[in-house]
Amino acid sequence: MGSIIEEARQSAKVNGLTKMEPLTDDEQAVRDIRKLLVDICRQNGGGHGGGAIGMAPLAVALWKKTMRYNPANANWFDRDRLVLSNGHSAILLYTMLHITGYPHMTMEELKLYANAKMPDPVTKKWKATICHGHPEIEIPGVEVTTGPLGQGIANAVGLAIASKQHAALFNKPRYEVTLSRIYCITGDGCLQEGVAQEALAIAGHLGLDNLIVCYDNNGVTCDGPLDWIVSDDTNAKLRAMGWNVIDVSNGDISIDPIVAALELAKSHKKQPTFINIKTTIGYGTSTAGTFKSHHGTYSDEDATLYADPDVVDTHTLSTRTKSYFKSAVEQGRQLEEKWNLLLSEYKKSCPQEAEALQSRLDGTLDGIEDFLLSMNIGDKGVSQATRQYNGAIFNQMMDRVPNLMAGGADLWNSNQMGDQGHRIFDRNHYNGRVIRYGIREHAMASISNGIAAYAAGVRMGALSNLQVIHVATHDSIGEGQNGPTHQPVELDSLYRAMPNLQYIRPATGEEVVGAWLLALQSRNQPTIISLARDPPTVATRGTNRECVLRGGYTILDVENPVVTLVSSGSELQFTFAAAKKLITEAGIPTRVVSMPCISVFEQQTISYQDEVLSSSPHIISVEAYVSSMWARFCTASIAMDSYGYSGSGIGNFTRFGFDSDSIFEKVQKHVKAKPTRRWQLLK
Amino acid sequence: MGSIIEEARQSAKVNGLTKMEPLTDDEQAVRDIRKLLVDICRQNGGGHGGGAIGMAPLAVALWKKTMRYNPANANWFDRDRLVLSNGHSAILLYTMLHITGYPHMTMEELKLYANAKMPDPVTKKWKATICHGHPEIEIPGVEVTTGPLGQGIANAVGLAIASKQHAALFNKPRYEVTLSRIYCITGDGCLQEGVAQEALAIAGHLGLDNLIVCYDNNGVTCDGPLDWIVSDDTNAKLRAMGWNVIDVSNGDISIDPIVAALELAKSHKKQPTFINIKTTIGYGTSTAGTFKSHHGTYSDEDATLYADPDVVDTHTLSTRTKSYFKSAVEQGRQLEEKWNLLLSEYKKSCPQEAEALQSRLDGTLDGIEDFLLSMNIGDKGVSQATRQYNGAIFNQMMDRVPNLMAGGADLWNSNQMGDQGHRIFDRNHYNGRVIRYGIREHAMASISNGIAAYAAGVRMGALSNLQVIHVATHDSIGEGQNGPTHQPVELDSLYRAMPNLQYIRPATGEEVVGAWLLALQSRNQPTIISLARDPPTVATRGTNRECVLRGGYTILDVENPVVTLVSSGSELQFTFAAAKKLITEAGIPTRVVSMPCISVFEQQTISYQDEVLSSSPHIISVEAYVSSMWARFCTASIAMDSYGYSGSGIGNFTRFGFDSDSIFEKVQKHVKAKPTRRWQLLK
Structure with a gap:
């Protein structure tokens, strides 16, 4: 040395x-x-x-x-x-x-x-x-x-x-x-x-x-x-x-x-x-x-x-x-001056391209909000998995938003993103917009940050504040067949704790549209949209794309409520059904709140938050993840406390007690027990 | 095709x-x-x-x-x-x-x-x-x-x-x-x-x-x-x-x-x-x-x-x-029979090696508990950073426990693990016990699982249940100098939500010993010990290695408490000082709980949990991470809600309001305000 x-x-x-x-x-x-x-x-x-x-x-x-x-x-x-x-x-x-x-x-x-x-x-x-x-x-x-x-x-x-x-x-x-x-x-x-x-x-x-x-x-x-x-x-x-x-x-x-x-x-x-x-x-x-x-x-x-x-x-x-x-x-x-001159010549000679370029520089998302608000996705409550809705919405947006780039890590087919072969970005088609990242997920996330940084202007804020939209599929234990190694039960805790990240877990096609609205409106932060693999089996009524913009909202209200059930994603269907059963069969007045995005809900006024969540003595979350953030609002949670299982499809929800009958029984028992603890995991 | x-x-x-x-x-x-x-x-x-x-x-x-x-x-x-x-x-x-x-x-x-x-x-x-x-x-x-x-x-x-x-x-x-x-x-x-x-x-x-x-x-x-x-x-x-x-x-x-x-x-x-x-x-x-x-x-x-x-x-x-x-x-x-014969010959010819081999097969950690319980680490409250204590403890354990293998990702010096050159495992020394993993953290974790799996016998349980002990340093915003990209504020949420993982955040040298006790006793699960970079500046009294085995415990008790402050890691020192000030200067009877491991605390009896946490109207957590799990027990939290900053050393705790004066003021104000919300982030 x-x-x-x-x-x-x-x-x-x-x-x-x-x-x-x-x-x-x-x-x-x-x-x-x-x-x-x-x-x-x-x-x-x-x-x-x-x-x-x-x-x-x-x-x-x-x-x-x-x-x-x-x-x-x-x-x-x-x-x-x-x-x-x-x-x-x-x-x-x-x-x-x-x-x-x-x-x-x-x-x-x-x-x-x-x-x-x-x-x-x-x-x-x-x-x-x-x-x-x-x-x-x-x-x-x-x-x-x-x-x-x-x-x-x-x-x-x-x-x-x-x-x-x-x-x-x-x-x-x-x-x-x-x-x-x-x-x-x-x-x-x-x-x-x-x-x-x-x-x-x-x-x-x-x-x-x-x-x-x-x-x-x-x-x-x-x-x-x-x-x-x-x-x-x-x-x-x-x-x-x-x-x-x-x-x-x-x-x-x-x-x-x-x-x-x-x-x-x-x-x-x-x-x-x-x-x-x-x-x-x-x-x-x-x-x-x-x-x-x-x-x-x-x-x-x-x-x-x-x-x-x-x-x-x-x-x-x-x-x-x-x-x-x-x-x-x-x-x-001099370099910039020369470039500005070139650009003004370009505007004259290639006006169409110049306009598209300007839109790119401005980061315009022309009329996308109106488009999403009025989009007909044929959501009838029970029909398609949220990832299927997402594929349909994504394809329409790709047609509509030329500034959107996308990519996937070898799950394009499985996530039903549609045939995007004509849009592929590769060494022979640098004008393409869809990147095949291969089975390289970490690089995909970091490369996306680089892409987003290219066209961004001056950026302020704590960390990067880049608008990257991550579409995560195979959400929770609903990803049954691949087994527990592929079933996240803890990742939501990470994402929800990460400052400046929006983690959205939509329950229905309506809410998938709402998730995209929220993600596209949020120009200075990344978003994760977490989508389910399987179609719902029970109808949920009352979800609404515009309400997603408030993070959480009431989908079923009753007078003098005793219980408020809060849920998101695939579990909302079972929660909704359980609430109806609690009302009709157990005589327990039960409200239902859909909460696709906790962090956005926490940014709402206190009075709105109270209106959504504070009118009943029992507030119980239902989500097939380990419960972390929910105790901020809830008196009890129906949640995971273990890894998942190699089940198939929707069956895992029943295996782990998220089906409507299990929810019904746990809630009924809990209410009868007159619990005094601050928060409790219902088993 | x-x-x-x-x-x-x-x-x-x-x-x-x-x-x-x-x-x-x-x-x-x-x-x-x-x-x-x-x-x-x-x-x-x-x-x-x-x-x-x-x-x-x-x-x-x-x-x-x-x-x-x-x-x-x-x-x-x-x-x-x-x-x-x-x-x-x-x-x-x-x-x-x-x-x-x-x-x-x-x-x-x-x-x-x-x-x-x-x-x-x-x-x-x-x-x-x-x-x-x-x-x-x-x-x-x-x-x-x-x-x-x-x-x-x-x-x-x-x-x-x-x-x-x-x-x-x-x-x-x-x-x-x-x-x-x-x-x-x-x-x-x-x-x-x-x-x-x-x-x-x-x-x-x-x-x-x-x-x-x-x-x-x-x-x-x-x-x-x-x-x-x-x-x-x-x-x-x-x-x-x-x-x-x-x-x-x-x-x-x-x-x-x-x-x-x-x-x-x-x-x-x-x-x-x-x-x-x-x-x-x-x-x-x-x-x-x-x-x-x-x-x-x-x-x-x-x-x-x-x-x-x-x-x-x-x-x-x-x-x-x-x-x-x-x-x-x-x-x-026949293969196994032949091997068993070889082994019995080996026992006769090389009795010492055979004994060591048997200890390896049994996974014996000979007397390590007594050793840790009686180890004198010279912890006087204010002296060394937890990572320094850890280095000293680790060196003694390496002398003592021949079955312990270890490794680091190019932070061996910075984490003060001591000179282990004589123990290096490399292509010329396959009998070594310390692996230089290089700057390959993900592989380090997965390779460690492989090493743990080699000697493990029949394993039961949800996932792998392998005893791998991860020593994580540069904990939270206390890692000042490298800036927010290197300061985890959300990772504890992930680790605490991960089923079957023990995440321990010790505050003092005493608690680092306790963390090792807990980690070594837990034969069927991985542990993360999260250590701080900087020495404490304020003395904390009352921490105890054996109490770490219960996850959380009272370190300062008072009669008719109005406030219980719960903390872990570096922030415990400021919390302890703030409590004393709340008692003497504001007349608010304040208890202090050290909670190095939430998941172990949750496994204790309800009566023990209540004894530690339920005797005061206000239960307030103090931790320089985004608050996720704390709302399960607490009525309010002093916590991060943003990324950190390129400060230096201990100063970041003051910058983000975790110094004892800031804690004192926030708690005093909160108690006076007679809050009615279920849980609140104190700013």
Whole structure:
């Protein structure tokens, strides 16, 4: 280990990055960036500096010599997108946004990186930082929120798919309105993650030649050398997945080979490119080449290593580097101006395409609400499974909403999504709208986020706030035949707890339409629509698409109610039937509430919530999931407390006591028992 | 497509599997198996028959010519293990267990496959099936529960790791007490999944030459041909991950090339082997070679295709096949008898090793409870983070418990697990006990299940019931620096809803010891211990390791309480301080309950639960997660309702209102407001 460090340090000295002789502009820039990174990591006793320091030449190659962007307008549409999949190196991204002149990314902001510990002692206000520990999409210049390793690669694949489709739909001879490429920086960590391997395989399969992944191959992880945990021939693996692979044997000092590799990659057709760049983590510092550099502090000696004799203060860039990057702002202005000119020519020559493009940029969903409100789906209460209704609704929407993209993980047939062969997006049809993701569910979710991020404008909020609609089928134990390994009984608890996610469990065709209304109206959040595999066997009356927009609503009301039953999804049918039986056979006045979306219900006024839920002494939820959120509203629950079973179809509901007779008996018994406990699971 | 089917049908006819001429014993067996599979899929209008029919020759090659097993004792320790990663083909496994003479797997049971729809109309009892939709570990002969695609490959890697370690520890010259190999069958679906790619990379890295993966390469998925979604050069990819690759170009008819490939694989050293076997899904049937064969019914013509003129009934095997497989029982008996003899010799020659081996077989955790109960960890209330205590406890346990295996995903240093270099399990040290999993978290979890399954005996229960202890660090928003992408606020909701999983969130060093006690005592379920990154800043008194075994307990009691505060993890310290302030400064009698494990608390007697939680009008939970389960017990919650923030260390607790002053104020205000709502989130 010692020799690696020494070699790196000597190499730094010999090769001029710490020497005092005249440096080229690029060398000076790399040196200044490294100095600034050391200063930032020292300001708060830590940060992920090692990777960032190692990647400084790559950063100069990308931001100075390769990428098209406009610092004055981070959201200029035809910019190249950069995804930092090794997101812990975020400080490199912030530093480059600062150096290239993004106005919000001031040196004061960089000083707040990993430094927003406690509120201001005087004002008592919390400091807001834009230099988050990992990149967050709401910061201009950050394309996607890359958190857990590996997902950034999938996000980048999503952006590349969106850009490819955009180019295929809108580029015309002499009017190349989409030139945007996607650059992704990854470390070894991302490449080990399954989600990345899934995404890399899809990208190769689709031949996305607008995607360039730069691998910061520093051979070191958090715990030690990479060869402790990886024996892959990474290049061979990428080639086997259909990628073009380029090696850069030394990415520590000169940016020239990196620039050349990037140029080569840009010219390569029909394959995405993987550039494998050998670097040294924490290059030149006292912990260079070792795991200690990954996340830690730098010594006083490290602080002086890259210091310029003319510059005494920390957190400063030399005048030369400042002026070297000054052109970025002007270049960016010109790029956008040129593009705007092209666009106005395009509007004249290709007015129809220009209108469609504008609709895409605006994210218009023309009249979709009226369409959904008036759609006749022939829901007669007992007829089709919610996933069948969904297929029919989806097909009509695909005809109607050109901006809708979709995809499935090898369950297109089984989910009855209809024949979409004519709409397939593949390497021969980049103008398609339906993506065959293969059996790669995790990548599907992360790629969808990338696609949604492509056309999104400025985004605000806690995390990404991207409008991705996940259609989940095989809901609960109703997925009988595949057995308990395939029957979620706990996932609703996760989804309902996830901030800013809408989890909707519609019961009928009416409510599936309502779910889509809600999902499409919610422009700044993802939605999961959870659909059942089997048709209902009992008629439910009173569900209503518009009421879904309130999260929960009464479908059966009575005077002086003793019990309110709250349910969702497939179980609503049995609940409804049980309520009627409770009224007629047991003389227990029973109301029924359909609650397809708890989080939306909780956003309603207190008086509305009370009107729906607080008029009876007993409020009992009926749902074939483990009961978690329901105790917020309910005095008892009929719920799962085990895994499911290899039954068939609707029979599992009876097996686990969700049929109307079982509900009837449990509720009757419970009411008679005059329970005193705060909440109870009814068995 | 038509031509593929026709080709397969013609090939079947030409090559003698449907012909009437004399067949070899193997051919007859393959034919009988295919006939039985068609019959089983017809009995209930469906099932996953296509893959199973295609793999019939592979099955005969494995069960007749390759694997070592004893039908009379499915748990004979030194058996070869088979993992069906494409678990939807479960009926093939059940059929082979039947044919080879596992006594429980009768023809009557096979008839219940996918046929346990509704209760018996007469007895009203539900039929129990042992032929679940996907393999389940509690059925003798099933090694692991392979559910979602890809995980079975990881389970197999875990079994291979365990077997390698076993051989390294216990095999002696002339006493090869462990010969067990791991066979895994996979389809293309598993290979697309990220978790499988993670696991394959680890297996190659570790050089597990006792692992043989057989790829049923039928080129078809649920939705259509495989080339719609996969362009990988699968063999090249596996080679790049360090695997030995063998091709079998036709696996449809003769078992000979498959047997030869398996023999080759067994002789190959220092690499795991991947056998790529070209097959035809639903071979010979009317839907052969197409996606329609994956999951569906078979026609009347299909039913006669493999029928023997002598055999009129469905669900029958020819006398010839029955007698061909009769030897399996006798062979198995001899294998186990020989092994038992070897073991008794071993006990004489290597008594110490034999004792250690026996302890391993029994799963003994010698005196670990007393050890943990008496362990001095120097917990003074304010000193170390729970993850630091955990590191110290873990190191002592590794010294003490030789049967403990462990591993980490590149956070060994960061989680302060101590220097375990001397215990590393790698290709040069198969006797090691600490696995470097790399940055492959999903595979780590699934491989751990495989390791746990290796030594487990007969297992009963709902799902796998394997004792795997997951130590999760970077708990909640206390993981400040990495920002909200790395701060779970919703995961506890998932874990707490997952049946048969223990989720423990200890607050102090005392409770970390208690968490290990609970985890080690719970022999039939997995546990997650969630640990904090930062040391407490406020002293908490009254936590107790033994009380953790009751899930929740009172740590501060008062007379005539008005408020009970319930908390866990890092927030307990602030809650405790807030309670003291509420008593002294606001005159509100306040109790404090520490609740490290909700599910265990719910298993206590009602009177104990009431004693801990029901003596005050206000019961308020304090936890920096989204509140889900708490409403079961509480009238209000101080909880997260958003994602976290890139703060630093303990500061995030203050930012989000979990410091003692904020708790004090929220509780005081709430009590004064005389709330009437059932449950409320305090802001």
